[in-house]
Amino acid sequence: MMIILSFDVEHDCPPYLTTTKGIEEGLPRILDLLAEKRVKATFFFTAEMARRFPNLVRRVIDEGHELGSHNYNHERLDRLSKEGGEKAIRKSLEILRQYSEVVSFRAPNLQFPDYYYRVLEKNGIFVDSSKARYKGYRKGVKFFGNVLEVPASTTSSVIRLPWRLQKLIHSRLSEPRVYFAHPWEFVRMQKEKIRWDCKFNTGSRALELLGELIEYYKKQKARFFLMRECYEKWESLINNQELGWKA
Numbered sequence: 001m002m003i004i005l006s007f008d009v010e011h012d013c014p015p016y017l018t019t020t021k022g023i024e025e026g027l028p029r030i031l032d033l034l035a036e037k038r039v040k041a042t043f044f045f046t047a048e049m050a051r052r053f054p055n056l057v058r059r060v061i062d063e064g065h066e067l068g069s070h071n072y073n074h075e076r077l078d079r080l081s082k083e084g085g086e087k088a089i090r091k092s093l094e095i096l097r098q099y100s101e102v103v104s105f106r107a108p109n110l111q112f113p114d115y116y117y118r119v120l121e122k123n124g125i126f127v128d129s130s131k132a133r134y135k136g137y138r139k140g141v142k143f144f145g146n147v148l149e150v151p152a153s154t155t156s157s158v159i160r161l162p163w164r165l166q167k168l169i170h171s172r173l174s175e176p177r178v179y180f181a182h183p184w185e186f187v188r189m190q191k192e193k194i195r196w197d198c199k200f201n202t203g204s205r206a207l208e209l210l211g212e213l214i215e216y217y218k219k220q221k222a223r224f225f226l227m228r229e230c231y232e233k234w235e236s237l238i239n240n241q242e243l244g245w246k247a
């Protein structure tokens with residue numbers, strides 16, 4: 001089974017807050033847990049957060065995770081002009097590529113007009129994870145030009161649900177199962193003026209549940225993939241007509 005863990009590294013709970021507690025406190029906790037469990041993940045940073053927290057970007061890379069782009073400062077592509085959106089993506093990549101190669105992208109709020117596949121392709125991105133099955137995207141893993149779409153499976157709050165409840169959801173997901181969460185979910189958000197679904201089980205409970213999710217898949221001998229590895233895997237599936245992986 002193929003699992004992808006991903007984290008969208010942005011300021012706290014956009015658009016409600018502008019603080020960065022998630023990055024300062026939550027991100028190191030996520031990285032500690034992944035190191036303990038020996039699992040790699042993809043971290044989609046906004047360029048603005050990478051610029052402000054360069055040591056954490058370096059830690060992500062040094063520990064073998066993948067660095068991807070989550071746009072410049074969490075601008076929603078569906079609310080920008082085409083020129084404005086392209087400029088934000090280009091600026092984001094310019095900053096993030098000072099740290100490492102960047103080939104994967106996720107649009108803020110998973111709002112991604114198809115027009116932008118061309119923009120990503122032009123800018124050296126070959127994996128996108130901006131579409132969401134839980135938002136009605138039904139095409140599965142698929143190439144748009146030379147960009148492979150690897151859609152997110154569930155919304156981030158699913159992995160904060162009580163374990164027995166979320167387990168039922170996991171077992172119904174098609175492969176690859178692509179999870180995402182945000183560093184701010186791993187600090188206590190209960191007192192903030194944000195939507196209720198952004199608050200419940202945030203903080204240490206979220207971290208325990210993430211640990212539980214990882215163990216659940218390890219027991220099933222699932223493999224954890226980076227976004228860029230997913231591209232390589234998909235290419236070989238197409239070339240070798242390998243069976244056994246239904247998108």
Ligand SMILES: [Zn+2]
Nearest residue numbers: 008010108109
């Ligand atoms: Zn985001």
